[in-house]
Amino acid sequence: MKQIILALAAAFFLTGCCNIEYKGKELSPLQSSKAVVLYFSPNQYPKNSAQDVLGDAKISGGTNWTTQELQAKLKSFAAEKGANGVLIERIERVPAGEARPDQVKNLPSKTWVVGDNSSSASKHFREDMTNYSKKPEAQEEIYRIVIHAKLLNVTEKR
Numbered sequence: 001m002k003q004i005i006l007a008l009a010a011a012f013f014l015t016g017c018c019n020i021e022y023k024g025k026e027l028s029p030l031q032s033s034k035a036v037v038l039y040f041s042p043n044q045y046p047k048n049s050a051q052d053v054l055g056d057a058k059i060s061g062g063t064n065w066t067t068q069e070l071q072a073k074l075k076s077f078a079a080e081k082g083a084n085g086v087l088i089e090r091i092e093r094v095p096a097g098e099a100r101p102d103q104v105k106n107l108p109s110k111t112w113v114v115g116d117n118s119s120s121a122s123k124h125f126r127e128d129m130t131n132y133s134k135k136p137e138a139q140e141e142i143y144r145i146v147i148h149a150k151l152l153n154v155t156e157k158r
Contacts, residue, residue: 018065020077024055024151027082033075037154039087045154052153054083060094060146067091070147078151085152093143 030036045051057077061070071088078086 018059018061018070018073020074021058022055022077022081022151024053024057024081027054027153029082030079030084033072033079035084036075036078037085038071038075039085039152042087045085046156048157050155050157051085051087052155054081054151054153057086057149057151058146059149060144062096062144063142065145067145067147070145074147074149081151083151083153085154087150087152088147089150090148092146092148094146096142096144099142 039045042051057074059070059074059077061073074086078084
């Protein structure tokens with residue numbers, strides 16, 4: 001039972017988490033991430049504004065994350081660091097390995113008998129897994145989404 005809980009926890013943390021790497025300075029935190037504006041080009045900066053780059057950030061997430069969710073997480077992170085702007089420099093889909101389609105969709109395979117608790121179940125399970133893994137089309141790539149950005153302090157020029 002303990003091993004099952006550890007395996008589930010490991011699976012959650014491998015696919016369910018996002019990772020933020022940041023190199024830069026910090027200001028006083030903002031009260032809300034709503035005050036943080038996402039920019040996809042320097043042309044989008046407000047006219048008559050100055051941009052102070054606080055630092056470089058990289059956020060990545062596994063198969064459970066969408067780009068929009070990662071951007072929202074990045075906005076929250078920027079608010080914590082005191083940035084009121086985020087310049088998205090690049091969004092990538094990076095291969096992170098391969099998995100069977102039923103693992104990606106979190107569904108049981110057609111050949112697996114989930115509720116079988118007979119003494120021969122483990123033997124059949126091993127045979128099914130061996131046969132399943134021999135199929136060349138049995139694997140599909142898994143990607144991580146990686147967003148590279150600069151955290152900004154955007155102020156009005158006087």
